[in-house]
Amino acid sequence: MQIKSYSLLNREFITAMTFAIIISFSSIALATLIFSGPMLSKYLAIGISGGLIGSIILLLNNLLFSSSKISISSQQSIFALFASIIAARICQKLIGFGVEDILSTLIASFLIMNCATGFIMCLVGKLKTEQLIRYIPYPVNSGFLAGTGLLIISFGLMEITHISFSLQNIPLFFQTELLLKWLIPFLYAFLALYLMRRIECYRYLILPTMIFSAFICFYIYLFFKGISFERASNLGWTIGYYSNQSLAFPPILKITPSKIHWDMIISFIPNYFSLALLASINCSLNTSSFELISQKKLKLYDEFKITGLSNILIGLFGGIGGYQNIGVSKLNLSFGTKTRAVNVVVTLILILILFTGISILQVVPKYIVNFLLIYIGIDLTYTYLIEVKSKISWYYYLIVLAIALSVLIFNILTGVIIGLILSMFLFVLQYSKINALSKILNSSVLTSNVERSSFEMKVLAKSRRQILIPLFSGYLFFGNSEALINKIKGKIKKSSTTIGFIIFDFSKTSGMDVSCYQSLLKILQFCNKKKIEVIFCKLPLSLQTEIIKFIADYFNDFSFNEFEDLDHSLEWCEERILQNIEYHKEKHFQLPFLNEEVDLLLCYFKSINFEAGDVIFKQNEPSQKFYWLSEGILDVWLNKDTPHQSRLARIKNGNLVGEMGVFTKSLRSATVVAHEKSLLYSITEEDLQRLYKEQPNLGIKLDHYIINIMSQRLVNANQFIRYMKSEIINPQS
Numbered sequence: 001m002q003i004k005s006y007s008l009l010n011r012e013f014i015t016a017m018t019f020a021i022i023i024s025f026s027s028i029a030l031a032t033l034i035f036s037g038p039m040l041s042k043y044l045a046i047g048i049s050g051g052l053i054g055s056i057i058l059l060l061n062n063l064l065f066s067s068s069k070i071s072i073s074s075q076q077s078i079f080a081l082f083a084s085i086i087a088a089r090i091c092q093k094l095i096g097f098g099v100e101d102i103l104s105t106l107i108a109s110f111l112i113m114n115c116a117t118g119f120i121m122c123l124v125g126k127l128k129t130e131q132l133i134r135y136i137p138y139p140v141n142s143g144f145l146a147g148t149g150l151l152i153i154s155f156g157l158m159e160i161t162h163i164s165f166s167l168q169n170i171p172l173f174f175q176t177e178l179l180l181k182w183l184i185p186f187l188y189a190f191l192a193l194y195l196m197r198r199i200e201c202y203r204y205l206i207l208p209t210m211i212f213s214a215f216i217c218f219y220i221y222l223f224f225k226g227i228s229f230e231r232a233s234n235l236g237w238t239i240g241y242y243s244n245q246s247l248a249f250p251p252i253l254k255i256t257p258s259k260i261h262w263d264m265i266i267s268f269i270p271n272y273f274s275l276a277l278l279a280s281i282n283c284s285l286n287t288s289s290f291e292l293i294s295q296k297k298l299k300l301y302d303e304f305k306i307t308g309l310s311n312i313l314i315g316l317f318g319g320i321g322g323y324q325n326i327g328v329s330k331l332n333l334s335f336g337t338k339t340r341a342v343n344v345v346v347t348l349i350l351i352l353i354l355f356t357g358i359s360i361l362q363v364v365p366k367y368i369v370n371f372l373l374i375y376i377g378i379d380l381t382y383t384y385l386i387e388v389k390s391k392i393s394w395y396y397y398l399i400v401l402a403i404a405l406s407v408l409i410f411n412i413l414t415g416v417i418i419g420l421i422l423s424m425f426l427f428v429l430q431y432s433k434i435n436a437l438s439k440i441l442n443s444s445v446l447t448s449n450v451e452r453s454s455f456e457m458k459v460l461a462k463s464r465r466q467i468l469i470p471l472f473s474g475y476l477f478f479g480n481s482e483a484l485i486n487k488i489k490g491k492i493k494k495s496s497t498t499i500g501f502i503i504f505d506f507s508k509t510s511g512m513d514v515s516c517y518q519s520l521l522k523i524l525q526f527c528n529k530k531k532i533e534v535i536f537c538k539l540p541l542s543l544q545t546e547i548i549k550f551i552a553d554y555f556n557d558f559s560f561n562e563f564e565d566l567d568h569s570l571e572w573c574e575e576r577i578l579q580n581i582e583y584h585k586e587k588h589f590q591l592p593f594l595n596e597e598v599d600l601l602l603c604y605f606k607s608i609n610f611e612a613g614d615v616i617f618k619q620n621e622p623s624q625k626f627y628w629l630s631e632g633i634l635d636v637w638l639n640k641d642t643p644h645q646s647r648l649a650r651i652k653n654g655n656l657v658g659e660m661g662v663f664t665k666s667l668r669s670a671t672v673v674a675h676e677k678s679l680l681y682s683i684t685e686e687d688l689q690r691l692y693k694e695q696p697n698l699g700i701k702l703d704h705y706i707i708n709i710m711s712q713r714l715v716n717a718n719q720f721i722r723y724m725k726s727e728i729i730n731p732q733s
Helices: 002-034 037-065 077-093 099-127 130-135 138-161 170-174 176-198 203-225 229-234 262-267 269-294 300-317 326-334 341-356 358-362 366-390 394-409 412-431 454-466 481-494 516-529 541-554 566-579 595-602 659-664 685-694 696-729
Strands: 073-075 322-324 437-442 467-472 474-476 501-505 509-512 533-537 561-563 606-610 615-617 625-631 633-638 646-652 671-674 678-684
Touching: 002 037, 002 073, 002 077, 002 138, 002 203, 002 326, 002 341, 002 366, 037 073, 037 077, 037 099, 037 300, 037 322, 037 341, 077 099, 077 138, 077 262, 077 269, 099 262, 099 269, 099 300, 138 170, 138 176, 138 269, 138 366, 138 394, 138 412, 170 176, 176 203, 176 366, 203 366, 269 300, 269 322, 269 326, 300 322, 366 394, 394 412, 437 481, 454 566, 467 481, 467 566, 481 516, 501 566, 516 533, 516 541, 533 566, 561 566, 595 696, 625 659, 659 696, 678 685, 685 696
Parallel strands: 467 501, 474 509, 501 533, 533 561
Antiparallel strands: 073 322, 437 467, 606 678, 615 671, 625 678, 633 646, 633 671
16 A cells, blocks of 8 residues: 555656646747847846746645646646747837836736736636637637747747748748757657547656757767857857846846836727636646536536736736646546645645756756747647548648648738638538428418317318428627518418418527518518508517518518417418308207207206406316306416416317316316306216216217217327427428
8 A cells, every 4th residue: 555655756856847847948938039139138037937936826725725736737828829929029119219118017917917817817707708719610719729839930940040930931931050959859749749649548757758858968968079068158059048137036026117118008998808818728728628527516616716816916926827727637547646746746846946957057058948839839730720621521631721821821810810700600501501480380280279169160271271480599790680571572482372371480589680570571562452450469579569670571461460479370271261251050969860869968067257367177176067158268277377378279169178187086287267248057976977878869969078078189199299299300491
């Protein structure tokens, strides 16, 4: 057990040493990215100090407050990239000013940049709106990261060759003298990338081993060439000799307030906003990705607040910010780490480097830093520009490629804007192909929930194809509205029956673009010409107001009907059909009995008059009797007088009410209310049994009638169920 514990402790210590080397050298590489060029390179220690301080603050906050014991945070390349762009512009604009002006303005911009990003992250975490960040399209995020990788590579090339990367300067990079300078770090970076993706079990040793071997090879080369360290340093082969500088200081101390050029800092506001947005997106993606890999639920909004506060604190020190390092965190997880020990050791090592690391930095070969910088760029580019090709379709990949090239050629904000525009265009193009007209039904398939007399049912059975019901779904906009209207017109023209009614059902529609109104007007004009009555179902009030405005501009006498649901819409159409047909309404039962049989049957029933609004029976009551509706209309309600009430059916004269509960001896399944003044005949179970005993032939005839009604209901229900089943299994367009 002791040997196993010692082995685990030793492994965690090696892991911590590895991560400390990776984070510290990455800080050096990213600082080189920011403090490059003849004006800023001699102040590289400020950048290294800011990077180390940033990583230490992130690690401490992660150690104390994170819900994950093994996630590791550090300075991130996206912060360094924005900082390098700002640094280059400041150096360009402040030519002729003193070094104090440049450094003060630069560090002040870092302060505002990190504080602004941290504040946005805290706000996102506080409002618990971090999920909204994930609505940024994946191709936009991938394109940005790929573009970031290309930018870092271009900065690495410029740092090695002192030539800015552009299309015109590409031939210069292939001159023999310059080719050897950048090719070796490039090949070394590609080798590291290859090994990191090929070797799983010893991945944590690859970068430290390559850094150490490069370090040894450099000094072996100096030894055999007889070149002293001082000469190598003077030739620019090492990071530099900082005899009077220390890392153990916050960069904020280098600010002279009177030398800050606030007008320049204000001009960088778009950059600050872009960084805040993109850093929040990547922080969210990193955290959710680690949550998935570690199979542990993290409080994303708490992680955002922790990271946001860390970046505000980093900004107050003038450092360079960051968030969870997904690569290092994944490695830490794969090494089987269970505690925060690695996090503690990495933090202590970085603090030690911050206070004593100046002597180490004096002898670090510059090409190792260049190798790490190029490795970071190649890793991002390969992951999000090469590997991503197998994950997404080619048109999404073209968006990724367009964004990456735009970021490289123009700037980050332009690239992201181009990506968003292309993504929206592609979304509109693809969404317009989705059929928002889920189905065009007629009332032979879908009928109202009104239970009618047998005569009315026969009349409607011959006329129900007159009612057309287009069922819309999703969002209606200019990309799909015209196709929907053409389908409806085609259905009307091809119909074998003259269409008299059309019900536009908007119950499944999430919204409508204003450009759809013009398409809607076309179908209204078409219906007006064909003498088709138009009914709108579940039309939102906002849409209704707009449609009325449009109709008023184009029609003088056109009107439409609007109902709260499809059931009421169908009922209105059916009533219109029945009104156009003359038929004799028989009083009372309208049953298939002789007059003398009716009189005899009435002896077993009790007549009851109900006024409008009276309750016949309530849901969940015992079923003690059932009714014949002789005159009037009844409504059947589920969950009556509750927020979830809904009308199940409307019952008209000549129908039975409540017979199922009596025959099955179950509680009432719904509440029945008189819609208008009604006459009902009720019979109890005892009276029904007396009827069977005293008048068996009449009882059998009554049973046949009840069975016929229930069978007809079952036929109608089965017809609809078969239709819906066929649509699910083998849907037709």
